[in-house]
Amino acid sequence: MTVPATQSHRDTMLRLSDVRKSYGKTVAVDGLSLQIAAGEVFGLLGPNGAGKSTTVALAVGLLEADRGTVEIAGAGGPADPAVRAKLGVAPQALALYEDLSGAENLRFFGTLQGMAGSALAERVRWALEFVGLTARARDRVSAYSGGMKRRLNLAVAVVHDPPLLLLDEPTVGVDPQSRNAIFGNIETLRRQGRTILYTTHYMEEAERLCNRVGIIDQGTLLALDTVERLIAAHGGRSALVLDENGTERRIETEDPAAEVAKLARRGSLPRFRLEQPDLEAVFLNLTGRHLRD
Amino acid sequence: MRDGQDLMREIVALVAKDLTLLLRDRGGFFFTFIFPLVFAVFFGTIFSGSGAESRKLPIAVVDEDSSADSRAVIAQLDTVAEFDTQGMSRGAAVEAVRLGRRVAYVAFPKGFGEARRRMFYGRGPEIELGFDPSRKAEAGMIQGLLARHLSAQVGQLLSNRSSLRSWIHETEVSVDSSATGGGRRGALRRFLGELDRFTGEVADSTPGAAGDGGGWQPVSFKNVDVARVRSGPRNAYQVSFPQGIVWGIFSCAFGFGLSLVHERTRGTLVRLRIAPISRGKILAAKATACLVAIVGIATLLLSFGALVFGVRATSPALLAIAVLSAAIAFVGLMMLFSVLGKTEATVSGLGRAAMLLMSMAGGGMVPLFLMPHWMQTVGSFTPVRWTILALEGAIWRDFTLSQMALPCGILLAIGVGTFAAGLKVFRWTEG
Structure with missing residues (x-):
């Protein structure tokens, strides 16, 4: 289950090279290139309609690129069924059979991935336990809550133990409890060295879960790096927001601690709060818009 | 690489999944299995006069x-x-x-x-x-x-x-x-x-x-x-049961056609397409499940008809050929209809309209001999007409194998042609 250490961060598990996809006159993805190394959790961050789901669809072969190439684990493109066997996908829209139980869904999709017998039974049991649905394994999915369905959606993606996971907004519309559970699942997968492409429009998720993040908007990849480097490069300066008798004054600074010390020395340090740049600021600076605009 | 056993296991899994979903859908189960039986018994009773009174x-x-x-x-x-x-x-x-x-x-x-x-x-x-x-x-x-x-x-x-x-x-x-x-x-x-x-x-x-x-x-x-x-039908049930089987085939094919649209609209088709199996196999498995269900319905109706109303085939072998030919024809039609529309509403409307027209013109509602001549001519262009003829040929018309060749051949041609067209559209629309 765990990716061998020698493989981590060295082999490229997913490579998109100059990929373009348009629907009529609308360009959904424009010249996108990225590489995800084995064992890496890569975040694709952008607002709704930025091109994240189209990128996932291109990566798994649901869509054919107008231009450019997709390569998975150095084995070829997703048109080849043998290559697709390396993928585990949790689509943004729940993709489950409501009239089958959780266990039946997992058994069915596991079988389609070539599993059988005791190995399949063991993986189904593991996947149910992984997402905390063992107690509800025999219940029909139609009786599950939204959060439980999301967790099962993730379980189906991992049941066949694929080396590359593509999780398209896996926490959309779930309650905080299920969201935390899903975060826990992904952190476990990351510790196991699984390679993950994680799309989201929640910057907190990208900051918490991803080794590297690509900022995408209107089909174009605007920036790509670790969270820290992106913030350093595009987040702008930190800001001290001073409360001066009910009036807020904002001081932007490269070194907030030094600025606080300076104000204290002057004896004029009022109540204040520190605003540090984040991925939201990165996106704002890159696009002039907020992530949730 | 996957061997033949793996491929068979995947097709069996797809078929079993579809049949399980059919049996768990109470409405679908009723209209697929129970309604045709009620139809056959009801109209058989009416046309037989239920006694001299x-x-x-x-x-x-x-x-x-x-x-x-x-x-x-x-x-x-x-x-x-x-x-x-x-x-x-x-x-x-x-x-x-x-x-x-x-x-x-x-x-x-x-x-x-x-x-x-x-x-x-x-x-x-x-x-x-x-x-x-x-x-x-x-x-x-x-x-x-x-x-x-x-x-x-x-x-x-x-x-x-x-x-x-x-x-x-x-x-x-x-x-x-x-x-x-x-x-x-x-x-x-x-x-x-x-x-x-x-x-x-x-x-x-x-x-x-x-x-x-x-x-x-x-x-x-x-x-x-x-x-x-001239060896006519021995009772009205020998006429109404073939009609009931046609309704069962209709309901079943219609249900499976819609299920393919459900797969698309509810996202499960995405998972099927991402799985390491071909588009053709997905469609073939869906068609196989439909075929199995249709044969099941026909067997159920014919068994019930034989045990309760004396609806017995003069040739069980020809009856099996007739049922299989009809099943293939309607499976093909179902596949084509299911890929012609993107939404459930479109496919549902298309299916119902086709069902109504084919049934009316083909003798699925009223026996053909009661219809005007021009209507009987129109009926010759519907698979319902040939399905009923093939079923009746095996049940009471005493068809020989060569006489059965025409209706069954037409049904097989319809099935193969429409399935091929459906597969082509499916590959084209689903990438």
């Missing part, structure tokens, strides 16, 4: 004469198997016909009995027949039956020596007291006298001749059961 023509009888003759005729009408008689007043009889409770009324007016005994002079007996103008066919049938039974009564009179001679003597007295003109009266007297002598002589020289059929008979009928000669 429902075939009787309800008529009102009005006796305004109240003579021994009118009462005798009415008593005989009561024994006629084709009639369900009810005596009532003229007003009530007219109202019963007007309201459709009775097909017609038969009134015996005053003087009927007297006129009936006056066979060769004066005005003959009259019966008034009132009927609903919209039911002329039944009225004609009633008139014919009345004429037959009244003629039979005259035949009985003329065939029985003692009753005939008694009638002759009564008539001689009646003629003498009637207002009939002198010349005509004389002729009648001579005729009656000769008839009386003839009856007496015939009876004396050929004993029993008058009473054993040697008398007057308007015509005699010899009934031949043509159905046995």
Whole structure:
């Protein structure tokens, strides 16, 4: 289950090279290139309609690129069924059979991935336990809550133990409890060295879960790096927001601690709060818009 | 690389999944398995008449004469198997016909009995027949039956020596007291006298001749059961069960067509397409599941029909070929319809419209022989027509293998052609 250490961060598990996809006159993805190394959790961050789901669809072969190439684990493109066997996908829209139980869904999709017998039974049991649905394994999915369905959606993606996971907004519309559970699942997968492409429009998720993040908007990849480097490069300066008798004054600074010390020395340090740049600021600076605009 | 065993396991998993979903969908299960059975039993019962009672023509009888003759005729009408008689007043009889409770009324007016005994002079007996103008066919049938039974009564009179001679003597007295003109009266007297002598002589020289059929008979009928000669359906269920099977096939194919759209709209088709199996295999598995379900429905209906209503195939092997051919035709059609529309509403509308039109034109609702000729010609272009013909060919038409080749060949061609077209559209629309 765990990716061998020698493989981590060295082999490229997913490579998109100059990929373009348009629907009529609308360009959904424009010249996108990225590489995800084995064992890496890569975040694709952008607002709704930025091109994240189209990128996932291109990566798994649901869509054919107008231009450019997709390569998975150095084995070829997703048109080849043998290559697709390396993928585990949790689509943004729940993709489950409501009239089958959780266990039946997992058994069915596991079988389609070539599993059988005791190995399949063991993986189904593991996947149910992984997402905390063992107690509800025999219940029909139609009786599950939204959060439980999301967790099962993730379980189906991992049941066949694929080396590359593509999780398209896996926490959309779930309650905080299920969201935390899903975060826990992904952190476990990351510790196991699984390679993950994680799309989201929640910057907190990208900051918490991803080794590297690509900022995408209107089909174009605007920036790509670790969270820290992106913030350093595009987040702008930190800001001290001073409360001066009910009036807020904002001081932007490269070194907030030094600025606080300076104000204290002057004896004029009022109540204040520190605003540090984040991925939201990165996106704002890159696009002039907020992530949730 | 996957071997054949893996591929088979995946197809079996896809088929099992679809069948499980079908069985768990209560509405779908009802319309696929139960409704066709109800349809076959219901229409079989209606067309078989559920016994002689429902075939009787309800008529009102009005006796305004109240003579021994009118009462005798009415008593005989009561024994006629084709009639369900009810005596009532003229007003009530007219109202019963007007309201459709009775097909017609038969009134015996005053003087009927007297006129009936006056066979060769004066005005003959009259019966008034009132009927609903919209039911002329039944009225004609009633008139014919009345004429037959009244003629039979005259035949009985003329065939029985003692009753005939008694009638002759009564008539001689009646003629003498009637207002009939002198010349005509004389002729009648001579005729009656000769008839009386003839009856007496015939009876004396050929004993029993008058009473054993040697008398007057308007015509005699010899009934031949043509159905046995041309091997028609033994009962109405042999007609209604093939229709029920067609409905079952329809419901099943329609359900599976919609399930493919559900897969698309509910996202599961995405997972199927991402799985390491080909598009063709996804479609083939869906078609196989549909085929299995259709064969299951046909088996269920035919088993029930055989056990309860005696619907037995003259050739089980040909019946199997017919069911399989029909299943393949409708599976192909289902695949094509399911990929022509993107939404459930589109495919549902398309499927229902096709189902209705094909069923109406092809004899799925009303037996083809009841339809006008042009409608039967239109029906030749629907798979329903050929499905029913193939099923009936195996159940009661005594088709040979070569006779079965035409309907089954057409069904197979429809199935293969539409499946290929559906697969092409599916590959084109799903990338």
